Amino acid sequence: MNFKEYVLLNDLGDIKEDELFKNLTTIGCGGKIEYTYYPKDIESLSKAFAFINKNNIKYFILGNGSNVLACDYNFIGVVIVVKKLSFNYKIENDLCIVSAFYPTTRLAYDLARENKGDLSFLGGIPGLVGGAIYNNSGAYNDNIGNHIKYVKYIDTDGKIVQISKTMCAFGYRSSIFHYINGIVIEAGINVIDIKTTTKLEKNKKDKMQAQPIESKSMGSVFKNNPLVPAWKIVDALHLRGFQIGDAAISSKHSNFIINLGNAKSSDILSLVELIQTRARLEFGINLYKEITIVE
Numbered sequence: 001m002n003f004k005e006y007v008l009l010n011d012l013g014d015i016k017e018d019e020l021f022k023n024l025t026t027i028g029c030g031g032k033i034e035y036t037y038y039p040k041d042i043e044s045l046s047k048a049f050a051f052i053n054k055n056n057i058k059y060f061i062l063g064n065g066s067n068v069l070a071c072d073y074n075f076i077g078v079v080i081v082v083k084k085l086s087f088n089y090k091i092e093n094d095l096c097i098v099s100a101f102y103p104t105t106r107l108a109y110d111l112a113r114e115n116k117g118d119l120s121f122l123g124g125i126p127g128l129v130g131g132a133i134y135n136n137s138g139a140y141n142d143n144i145g146n147h148i149k150y151v152k153y154i155d156t157d158g159k160i161v162q163i164s165k166t167m168c169a170f171g172y173r174s175s176i177f178h179y180i181n182g183i184v185i186e187a188g189i190n191v192i193d194i195k196t197t198t199k200l201e202k203n204k205k206d207k208m209q210a211q212p213i214e215s216k217s218m219g220s221v222f223k224n225n226p227l228v229p230a231w232k233i234v235d236a237l238h239l240r241g242f243q244i245g246d247a248a249i250s251s252k253h254s255n256f257i258i259n260l261g262n263a264k265s266s267d268i269l270s271l272v273e274l275i276q277t278r279a280r281l282e283f284g285i286n287l288y289k290e291i292t293i294v295e
Contacts, residue, residue, distance in 0.1 A: 003035055003078055006051050012044035013037060021070035021294070024062060024081065026126060027257075028216045029265040030070030030294070035078045039085060042154075042185055049183060050158030052078060060294050061183055064103065066126035067135065067219050070294040072265045082183070083128060091116060095149060096189040100130030104137070116191040119147065126219060130184035134177045135290070136170045145170030147189050153182040160185070173223050173290055212250040216259035221272060222287045231255040233285060237278050244270050269293075 007015045015037050021030020039045035052059050058077030062068065065083075087099035089107065096116065098107060107129060108122040121142040125132065129144075136145040148165045155161050161182070169176040177184060222230035234240065234254035241251040243260070247267035250256040257268055272289065279285045 003037075003048075003051065003055075003057055007037060007048060010044075010047065011040070012048050013040035019079075021075065021079075024079070025065035025068050025070060025218075026216060027069060027218045027263075027268070028259045029072070029263055029268060030075075031072050031265075032074045033079045034074065034076050037078050037080050039080065039082065041085070042160075045080070045082070045085070045183065045185075046154050046158040046160070049080070049154050050156070052080075053156040053181065063101070063128040063131045064126060067131065067290065068292050068294060069218055069265055069268055071269075075294065080183070082130065091191065094191055096191045098129055098187055098189060100128060100133065100184040100186055102129045103127070104129055104132050111191060118192065119144075119189070124213075129187060133168070133184050133187055134175060135173050136175050137173070143170070144189075145175065147191075149188040149190050151184055151188075152186040153177070153184045156181050212252045212256050212258050215250065215256075217250070217256045218291045220255045220290050221257050222255055222275070223290045225285055225287065228285075229255070230287060233279050233283065233287065234275055237275065237282065239275060239278075242271070242274075244274075247271055249275075 004015050007013060015035055017035060018032050019036040020032055022028050037048060039048060059080060061080045061082065063083050082101050085101045087101040089096055089098035089102060096111065104122045104125045104127055108119045111117050111119055121138055121140045122132065125137050125139060132144045133151060136143050138144060145168065148168060150162055150164055151168055152160055152162045167176065224230050225233065231254045234249065239249050240254040242249045245267040246260040246263035248258055248260055249271060250258050257271055276287050279287045
């Protein structure tokens with residue numbers, strides 16, 4: 001029994017064939033996907049994920065599609081799209097218990113309306129809470145890992161596991177989920193009584209002025225170097241605005257690569273490799289990707 005048959009036989013959600021990554025990612029690039037799976041609920045997701053792992057099926061977990069660059073050729077396997085799963089949160093004793101499928105910016109604003117936070121640094125960060133935990137996303141000298149109490153995830157056997165903040169091994173744009181196979185489904189986030197609406201609006205305004213929010217992009221391409229921000233390195237290479245095909249280094253923020261229309265993933269990768277090579281040869285600096293490459 002193949003994966004499609006298993007999903008349909010057990011009524012585990014919707015499954016589509018030959019969808020394009022370019023329609024599922026914020027950069028708008030990428031080839032065909034053999035199977036795109038939209039789980040009905042957590043129980044269905046658990047069963048499907050166990051089947052995938054038991055049968056050694058190649059898979060990729062996709063949320064809102066930000067921070068992801070899929071290659072131009074076909075993906076043979078299953079892309080699990082979780083952004084249509086239901087989400088909610090509740091506050092219990094200064095702990096926000098939140099679904100991993102909650103949009104990060106929306107969560108920041110929803111908590112601000114209750115004068116709970118301070119998660120204002122999440123305002124303007126694209127993606128879902130699960131993705132933010134996976135990459136320990138952050139801004140303004142803060143990150144989500146600083147606020148986590150626990151995380152629940154589905155393991156390869158389809159079981160739900162809860163781990164503490166310490167076990168999450170949060171680092172700069174990284175977590176334990178970079179090294180284990182699992183799907184984050186819930187988090188406990190410490191919150192305090194604080195008014196953050198004004199701060200959120202300021203952060204939003206700052207991002208709109210400094211980042212190419214109006215363009216198709218993946219978000220920040222490179223992790224910041226400990227000594228100097230990545231965008232300053234790109235600027236020092238005089239690459240701001242440089243273009244290959246319809247892929248261009250943003251003239252608004254040079255740690256962003258944007259799709260001007262019909263960019264190919266190969267063009268974007270060429271820009272990424274160009275920046276990395278020149279940074280290493282000219283400055284002796286290794287720039288590491290913040291984006292995830294799907295091959």
